[in-house]
Amino acid sequence: MSDATPTPTATPERPQLPAQSPPVDPAETAAASEAAKTSNRLSWWRGDSGEGARRNLGLIGVLVVLVIIGAMTRWDLYSNPDWVWGNTLTILKLASVVGVVTVGMTFVIIGGGIDLSVGAILALSAVWATTVATQSYGAGGMIFTALVVGVSVGVVNGILISYGRLVPFIATLAMLVAARGLAAEISNKQTQLSNNTFINNIASEKLLGIPLLVYILAAVVAAGWVLLNRTTFGRRTVAVGGNPEAARLAGINVRRHTLLLYALSGLCCGIAAIMLTAQANSAQAATANLYELDAIAAAIIGGTLLSGGRGTIIGSLLGVIIFSTITNLFAINGLSSEAQNMVKGGIIVAAVLVQQVQFRSITQFLGRNRLTSS
Amino acid sequence: MTQHSPDLSRRRMLFGGVAVGAGVLLAGCTSNEASPTTAQTKAAATGVNNEPGKKVVIGFSAPADDHGWIAAITNNAKAQASAFSDVELKPVAAGADPAAQRAALSTLVSQKPDVIVVLPHDGKELNAFGLEAMTAGIPVINLDRAFPDARAYRLQIKGDNYGMGVAAATYIIAQLKAKGVSNPVIGEIPGIDALELTQERTKGFNDTLAASGFKVANRRPAEFTVDSGQQAATGLFQALPKIDAIWNHDDDQGVGVMAAINQSGRKEFFMVGGAGSKKAMEDIQADNTVLKATVTYSPSMASSAISLARLIGQGKGMSDLVELQVPKEIVLASETITKENASNYLKLGF
Numbered sequence: 001m002s003d004a005t006p007t008p009t010a011t012p013e014r015p016q017l018p019a020q021s022p023p024v025d026p027a028e029t030a031a032a033s034e035a036a037k038t039s040n041r042l043s044w045w046r047g048d049s050g051e052g053a054r055r056n057l058g059l060i061g062v063l064v065v066l067v068i069i070g071a072m073t074r075w076d077l078y079s080n081p082d083w084v085w086g087n088t089l090t091i092l093k094l095a096s097v098v099g100v101v102t103v104g105m106t107f108v109i110i111g112g113g114i115d116l117s118v119g120a121i122l123a124l125s126a127v128w129a130t131t132v133a134t135q136s137y138g139a140g141g142m143i144f145t146a147l148v149v150g151v152s153v154g155v156v157n158g159i160l161i162s163y164g165r166l167v168p169f170i171a172t173l174a175m176l177v178a179a180r181g182l183a184a185e186i187s188n189k190q191t192q193l194s195n196n197t198f199i200n201n202i203a204s205e206k207l208l209g210i211p212l213l214v215y216i217l218a219a220v221v222a223a224g225w226v227l228l229n230r231t232t233f234g235r236r237t238v239a240v241g242g243n244p245e246a247a248r249l250a251g252i253n254v255r256r257h258t259l260l261l262y263a264l265s266g267l268c269c270g271i272a273a274i275m276l277t278a279q280a281n282s283a284q285a286a287t288a289n290l291y292e293l294d295a296i297a298a299a300i301i302g303g304t305l306l307s308g309g310r311g312t313i314i315g316s317l318l319g320v321i322i323f324s325t326i327t328n329l330f331a332i333n334g335l336s337s338e339a340q341n342m343v344k345g346g347i348i349v350a351a352v353l354v355q356q357v358q359f360r361s362i363t364q365f366l367g368r369n370r371l372t373s374s
Numbered sequence: 375m376t377q378h379s380p381d382l383s384r385r386r387m388l389f390g391g392v393a394v395g396a397g398v399l400l401a402g403c404t405s406n407e408a409s410p411t412t413a414q415t416k417a418a419a420t421g422v423n424n425e426p427g428k429k430v431v432i433g434f435s436a437p438a439d440d441h442g443w444i445a446a447i448t449n450n451a452k453a454q455a456s457a458f459s460d461v462e463l464k465p466v467a468a469g470a471d472p473a474a475q476r477a478a479l480s481t482l483v484s485q486k487p488d489v490i491v492v493l494p495h496d497g498k499e500l501n502a503f504g505l506e507a508m509t510a511g512i513p514v515i516n517l518d519r520a521f522p523d524a525r526a527y528r529l530q531i532k533g534d535n536y537g538m539g540v541a542a543a544t545y546i547i548a549q550l551k552a553k554g555v556s557n558p559v560i561g562e563i564p565g566i567d568a569l570e571l572t573q574e575r576t577k578g579f580n581d582t583l584a585a586s587g588f589k590v591a592n593r594r595p596a597e598f599t600v601d602s603g604q605q606a607a608t609g610l611f612q613a614l615p616k617i618d619a620i621w622n623h624d625d626d627q628g629v630g631v632m633a634a635i636n637q638s639g640r641k642e643f644f645m646v647g648g649a650g651s652k653k654a655m656e657d658i659q660a661d662n663t664v665l666k667a668t669v670t671y672s673p674s675m676a677s678s679a680i681s682l683a684r685l686i687g688q689g690k691g692m693s694d695l696v697e698l699q700v701p702k703e704i705v706l707a708s709e710t711i712t713k714e715n716a717s718n719y720l721k722l723g724f
Binding site for chain 2: 333
């Protein structure tokens with residue numbers, strides 16, 4: 001939908017705006033909505049232009065190649081269908097926490113921002129939810145605390161960025177440090193054990209043979225997809241990220257919307273915090289280290305444009321699963337984690353290179369050569 | 375969001391203030407009390423060395439890590455210092471990396487303490503600081519992470535990393551031989567692989583296993599955190615459908631490893647931990663998990679370092695030794711804690 005962002009043609013409509021009471025979406029250019037609707041009708045699952053769908057197919061191709069490599073290197077394991085099924089579920093389970101964080105990150109990046117504080121927010125939410133004081137209120141209290149802390153920190157990020165006019169990079173970098181510091185303070189630098197069986201069971205229980213964590217991931221991805229592709233909020237996100245000034249002229253409250261995006265990211269961190277606490281049966285301030293990089297990398301590999309205005313939830317999900325599969329591939333072959341990080345780095349660079357080439361050709365086609373400076 | 379308005383600075387201040395205030399307010403709501411660490415400190419009532427002497431100012435710096443072991447190091451040092459009426463502790467936060475710690479230590483040197491006790495982020499990178507302080511006439515006591523240059527420290531107190539590996543392997547070999555397992559599948563979950571201490575632990579483990587004709591089947595490093603432990607263990611279980619024994623280097627990340635064990639339902643193996651956390655010792659004592667032993671790497675070394683720093687500052691020796699001065703190097707022994715002796719060690723758990 002990047003080509004659908006409000007263009008200067010929206011400007012003449014501006015004087016009409018005061019006549020309409022709240023600044024609602026009709027101004028988000030009829031053409032934009034039409035283009036989005038058409039492409040969505042053609043392929044419901046891609047939620048983007050045809051280019052996004054091609055990219056998603058490419059990502060699925062990468063996954064298939066990874067599985068083939070796995071089968072070739074460890075046929076003794078892959079020849080057992082039970083193991084393959086269990087392994088697939090394990091990969092999804094390990095992808096679930098970062099996956100939920102990545103959904104929030106995708107929204108923030110599409111909206112033209114970046115959230116470097118997600119790992120720290122996650123740690124803070126998890127530590128807060130597992131403090132003795134909070135645990136005494138039971139599972140409900142812990143979940144509520146995690147979500148409230150996540151959203152609150154996200155709102156603080158949003159206020160600093162949209163009303164305090166801090167650059168997102170700086171504001172969330174500061175939050176990265178501050179939230180971890182606060183988490184260390186609250187936890188007294190000790191691992192907080194979760195004694196709540198309901199919480200701990202979230203990671204071990206299964207429904208119809210599939211771990212609960214995978215359902216949570218699926219639910220968050222589905223909600224994110226609907227929010228991005230089927231609601232005004234989603235269209236506004238794309239507009240704000242593509243061209244904030246045009247979006248503002250089109251009647252979108254850019255500041256409020258930006259704040260909501262960071263709150264949404266915080267909410268995802270809160271959900272992920274409960275999932276991670278369940279997985280580790282505990283929380284500590286150093287937890288979720290470098291998750292921000294995993295989430296950003298997954299979103300970018302999934303086709304989200306780092307400069308905003310374009311991206312898909314399905315692509316981000318595939319990005320997370322690819323990372324999780326690579327980790328699994330290295331684990332079952334007993335290869336070192338250093339080599340694994342090098343491969344991950346290579347994949348990120350390759351994905352961004354591909355993206356830049358594609359984006360450049362699109363912008364040149366549209367006659368708006370935005371990347372000439374880079 | 376690039377447009378500017380004249381009231382910008384005021385607004386920034388306002389919202390910055392709101393944000394900071396909100397954080398402080400939230401922080402005030404919940405907190406965990408510091409657990410007492412008196413069991414890991416020592417202030418014997420008798421002996422000539424314990425009588426108050428010349429006042430000693432001890433500078434102290436350890437990484438401000440979120441890890442339970444490092445936190446215990448700092449807590450122990452503070453508790454031990456407060457047990458002596460003639461010791462004043464000047465702790466400085468070490469920051470996030472060797473560079474930050476170097477800066478913090480420089481300010482400490484300028485305050486001219488009598489002795490400095492330091493647990494460096496990395497002994498190699500802070501070697502120059504040790505030399506500088508020693509040259510300035512301040513004895514330096516290095517905790518845990520050795521300075522490569524012997525002139526950079528007056529005393530070095532270390533855990534026995536190689537010995538931890540040896541102890542863990544020795545226990546595993548004995549258990550496997552008792553069960554009559556001839557070709558065992560052994561997994562290893564070390565901590566941060568880039569650290570020299572991790573490499574030493576692994577070397578001790580491998581050397582000892584090799585002497586019995588055993589080897590590690592798969593090794594998945596974690597990062598000393600619970601979530602990384604959980605993930606590394608999950609990876610290990612996928613790679614090895616059947617396991618006989620696992621050595622997990624660190625009891626803090628071991629919480630995550632245990633979670634992964636519960637989630638996978640795997641219990642065909644037994645596990646040995648590392649460091650000796652209270653939780654690990656309790657699990658070993660209860661004997662209802664796969665964790666059957668842990669090999670020590672006790673943070674009580676910080677308490678010993680403060681006691682010895684005091685003696686060095688007062689020019690005294692260790693009264694049980696013939697030597698007039700405190701020795702140059704002390705390496706703690708790595709002991710193996712099992713169900714049988716856990717009750718003796720529980721007071722040292724952190």
